[in-house]
Structures are given as C-alpha cells and as structure tokens.
Amino acid sequence: MAPTSTMPAPDDANVGRIPMLAFKVVIGIFFALSLIFASVRTAIRIGQHRRVYSDDLVLLFGCVTLIAATIIIFVITDTIYWDEQLILDPSPEVLTAALSPDFFHRVLWYQQTVFSFITLTWTTIFAVKICFLLFFRQMVERLNGLILFWRVVLGITILSYCICACGVFISCSHFGLAALKCTQGSGFTKNLALAATDVSLDLVTDLLIISIPVFLLFKVKIDLLQKLAVAAFLCLSVCMIMVAIVRLSGLRIAGTNIDIQWQVFWQEVEATLSVIMISITAFRSLLGMKAAAARDKKHRAWYSYRRKLISRKTRKSAEDELDTNRGLPSIPGATMTGLRTYIRGGRGPSIMMSKVDKHEPLLGEEH
Template sequence: MASDSASMNSSFDMQITPSQRAQAAWEIANTGRITMYQFKVALGVLVGIAVISFIGRIFIRVFTRRRLYMDDGFLIFAFACLCGGTFILYERIQFIYLEFAVLRMDPIAFPIAMEQMDGLFEQSKWQLSYLVLLWTTVFAVKWCYFAFFHPFLRAMSKGFNIYYKFSIWFTVISWLFIVIGEQLITCPYVGVASGKCFPKLPASHAALLVTFWAAPILDALTDLMVISIPIVILRQSRMRSLTKIGLGCFLCLSAFMLSCSIIRAAATYYNGVLDYPWQVFWVHAEGSIGVTMGSITVYRSTLIGSNEVSNSLRAYIAKITRSFRGNKGSSRSTDDSSSPEKLEKESQVQTSRFKLPRIPSATLSGVRTLFGGTTRTKTTAMYTDDTEVDVNEVDYHAFLKAPLAAPKTAAEATATSVLVKEQVEYAGGLACFMLAMTGHQVLLHHRAIGSGRIED
C-alpha cells in the first residue's frame, strides 16, 4: 500500500508544475470567510493582549496581595492551555485550510492533499489536542468567574446558593461533553484509521446535527449563567443605580465570550460546506478574550476599589521610581510619605478646606456591607460599630481579609467610656468674649464619665 501511495504521489508530482503548486497553495490559504493571513494576524493580536493583561494581573496579585487565590489558579490554568493551543495551531494551520479545501471539493486541493497524506492523517491527533486545549481555556475562565464570586454567597439566599452549585456542575458536564463526547460521536478514530470518517462520517445525520449545535448552545448557556450571578448579587445591594450599572458592566465581562459563541454559530456554513477555519478561529478568539476579560476584572478592584491595595501599589511604584532616579537623599525623604501606612491614614482622614472633619459618607449602602464585610480601624472602632464603606469599594479579597466585628461586652463598653476624658472648654456667650479680651480664662468643671468625680 505504501508503494501505491508513493506511485500516486509521484504521478501527481509529474502532473503539477511548481507554479501550479504555488497557485494551489495560495488558493487554499485564501479560501473561506477568513484567510490564513488574517487568521494569523487577528489571532496573534488577541493572544498578545491576553498575555499582557494576564501578566499585569499576576504582577498586581504578587506585589500587592503577596499571594494568589483560587480564581488566579483557574486563570493560570486557562492561560497555560491557551499558550499550548496557540503553539499547536500555528504549527498545523495549513492542514486546517487544506482539509477545508478538500471538503469543498476544490480540484486543485486534491494533488496537494495526496502529497501531504501522512500529514493529514496525523492532523486528526493534533486536531483533538488543540480543540481540547482551546475548549478547556474557555471553560477554565468560566470557573475563574465562579471562584471570584464564591465569597459573596455568605449573605445570599439558600436558593441562590443552590443555583450557584448547579451552574458549576452544569459547566463541568458541558465541558466534558464538548471535549470528549462530541469527538467520540463525530469520528472516534485518529491517525490512519481516521480515513474511515471520510468522505462520510459514521454517525447518523440526526446525531451529527444534535452534536454540532450542542457545543454553541451549551457554551452560550454557561456564559449566561456566569453573567447572571453578579447581576443577582448587585440587584440585592443598596447602591445607586448608576453605580450598579458600572459594576455590572465590569463584572459581566464574560458577555464578550457569549458574543464570540453567537458569531461562531451564526456563520456555520460557507457555500454549503462547514467553514472549519471560521469555527476554529472563534473558539480560539473566545479563549483569548476570556483570559483578557478574566484578567481585567481584578484591575478595577485593585486600582480603584480598596484603598489598601491601591496604596500598596502606589508605594511600590514610588519605590521603583526612586530607585530608578538613584537619588538617595530624595529617596530617604519620600519613603515615609509614600509608605502604605501614611497613604492609608491620609485616605481615611478626610478634611474640608476649613480643616474640619467632613460629614461621613453613607454606611450600609454598598456591596461590601451587604456581605458583612468591615474596614474597621483603630481610629473608627471607638466611635461606631458600623463600617464606613465607599460604594465603589468592591474587593472581595479585602473582604476576606477583614476581621469580623465581635459584639462588645459590658466590661469592654465601660472601659471604652472611661477613655473619653473631660475636655477643657471656655464659657460661652458674651461673657466668654469679654473675659478673653481681658486675658482671663474660665474653666468649666465636669464630672468624669464613669467615676463621677470632678476633675480640672
């Protein structure tokens, strides 16, 4: 059989001139809705953006949080699968377009296919590998979102917690069906045995139809489940509508993945033939966009939300700037002013233009308060048992780190009240003004709180 294949290849070599082979390669690379060149350029841009955003997220986590969380682990796994799938795809992309040209019954593609028959047989193995990696990337990003919203479930209803768990299991089952079940139904053979699936697949037409539409439908349903979770959480918060919309848009970035799934399913066929390059491109694009959106989600809570994180990042950037300038004197003088403790104190103590304390912002009005979080400090602990929360602070990692406020005992309340000492006051009214003008000071005596004794 090997001799027959060699003789057939040699006969095609005799029939095709180098110019005809070059023309055939050009036509194969430019077939379908998206050409091979456009495929490579667009995919390179999307993967490059995903790499930059992912590195930025890890940088923020390592240098501000000093640790990684569960959602970071899922995103790292997705990024690794994306890199592996991208490497395989760029190595085998010419066979994707060659297969598509053969399916279109392009007469000029058959001689090229016969020349590269061994590569086409091996393509079934590589195809299974990179499709598994790409779909794993897509679903790992969804698991990253599930892990991101998990700490918010403590204050949600039991029914919502059941829906959350059902969404996770449904996503896992959908992933298993797409990466394993779909391949086994359409063509359970790899290598040379994959020739049994050509030109007619072994499965029935009804089974192929159900299998083909199951992937985009399951992908879209799982995306909708991921999007619905932050919507329900924000709906129960007591923030302004405009703030809810802003946070919702930021937390529902997985909607871009849903749009990729819709676009992929909308343009399934090209001239009556399954547009295989188009399908592969949008699966890869969905994975790249998913990694990008999953990385950007942390940027808002880090750079805008929690004062603790943003001040730490500012202090670290200031440290890098000072070391880059090489000015030791200025570095020593600005070290204290740029420390996280100083920046946190400045952010907490807000004064007006007349050096008077400002009216505190509304409490019990943000997502953090809804979920029982606290930003209690030593300064504010003796004044109120409530937590003063900015409605823009939605950082669930700071929420996890914040200690829960314990109720005060009677002894602690008495000890706290004793700390409030008597203040020296001037007599009020016209008498105070006249005595102050003559150089006299009138001190009012009060009974100390707790002791009942008169103190000067």
C-alpha cells in the first residue's frame, strides 16, 4: 500500500496561487528561523536562571509538534499541488490517476495527513499562546483584578484550542471518497463556517492575550525601553492577526472548494511566526539585564571613586594628626582601665585589676 499511498507529481508546479518553489522556500526559511530563535531563547533562559520553567517546557512541546507538522507538509507537497491541479486545471494524466483503482486509498491517506498537519500546527500556535500567558503570570500575580482576568483568558485559550484542534474532524467526519460530501452543498457551508470559527477564536485569543500587557502599561510605571519592548510585542501580535485574516480570506477557491494549498501554507507560516515571537521575549529580557548591569556598573564606579576619595582624605588626616602628636609622651595603656575601675567604685571584675598589674612596668618607666 505504501507505493500507492501518495499522489503522482503534478504536471504544473505553478498551479494555484503559490508556486511550488516559493511554497517550499518560504516554509523552509520560516521553519529554520523558528528553530534558531527557539534554540537561542532556550540557551539564554538556561544561562540566566540555571533551570527550566513551565513556559520553557510548553514551548519545547510546541517546537516538537512544529517539527512533525513541517515534515508532513514537505512529504505531501506534491500531493497538495496534484489536488490543486485536479480542481483548477486537470490534465489527462491527472484525470487518469483520479480514476485508478487505488485512488480511494490515496484520498484517505491524503485526508489523514492534512488533518494531522492542521491539528499539529494548531497545537504549536496555542502552545505559544499558553507560553505567553505563563510568561505574563509573574507580572500580574500580585494584581488581584489582572490575575482573575488572566485565569479567564487561560480558560478561554484552552477551550479554543480544543475547538480548533478538533474542528477539522467536526467539519468533515467522512473519510476517503465520502469526504467529497464536505466540499459540496451544506457540507461545504459547514466546512467553511467551522474554518471561520477557528480563525475567529484564534483572533479573539490573540486580542485577549495582547490586552494583558496593555493593562500593565496603565497599572505600572515603566521606562521608555520597556515601553518599546511592549510595542514590539504588540506589533508582532498584529502580524499574527493579519496572517490569520489572510488565511481565512483565501480559503475558498473555484466555487465550492477549500483551497488546501492556501490553508496549509498560511497555517505553517503562522505556527513558525508564533515560535519566533515568543522567542524574542528572551532577547528583550537579556537586553534588560544588560542595561541593568550597565547602570549598576556605572553606579558602582561612581560610588567606588567617592569611597576611595573619602578613604584617602581620612588616611591623610590621620597621618597629619600622627605627625602633630609625634614626640609627646604616650598615654599608658592602663590609665583608662584604672579610670573605669575608679568609676565603678573599686567593684570592677578581677580582669580589670589584672590589666592594671599588667601595665605597672610602663608606669615605672615613666617615673
């Protein structure tokens, strides 16, 4: 069954709205960048804290699902373009393959891999959302109103993930050739409505997560550098929202057909962008630590210079006083001890008297 599970290569590699070469190159670049950024983020976090936190583990899980999804998309690229050509401009060779006896098994394999890809990419996207929420938790845990809002957003995000990850199976519960029912009539309408619901939940959760740092801006006074960091995060989040809107706007093709090529391309781009975006937060914290270290170094340098100057003046004054008093007779060591004994009315401890005896030779020398 393995040799006949995949579709034959398409006759036209430029069929559809995204040429095959651009499809592979763009996905490959974004995937490589996401892994590089995630690796650097992990190195920075471990270097700073010497331990792994819960958001690091969630991101690691998201990277694993992203790797699996990317492998799938490169395996089925030819099949995606063959399907696109069958819909838009079928050649005799494509029609012949579509009428072959093993076509049912090919369609079933294709449907299962696409469903797996969509579920894995949704897992990556929502893993990053939860990672952001865990990152923000330490900032809002002492603010009663915001921590309650944070918990509500976390619950909505988890529920939205369940709907998005299972939505592809809800939209089309048929497998094999029976799945063609999902592309016609009420099946197509249901499919398109659930796809729109998935994108809407994606947008809503993004907006809810964005609102947390926006609220923090009004609750806490921060410097310009931190404001710019929050602004950069908001800009990246807006980019994610735009990608989701683009994916939804081009989902329909040739009447009542779902454009799988368009859907999987932008789904993969959004998943890789989300990993890059969460990784940038580690660079922000690293810059913040460097800036704090520079300020501390500057403060310590000034303080150290001032302390040295005061120490030098004190030492010079002591030396001058020593020069002034040089040549005068020294005060016997037992004078203060005897004075303390006299003040106490001769009731001092025996150690005081021993000190007096100890210094009697000195008194004898003075006489």
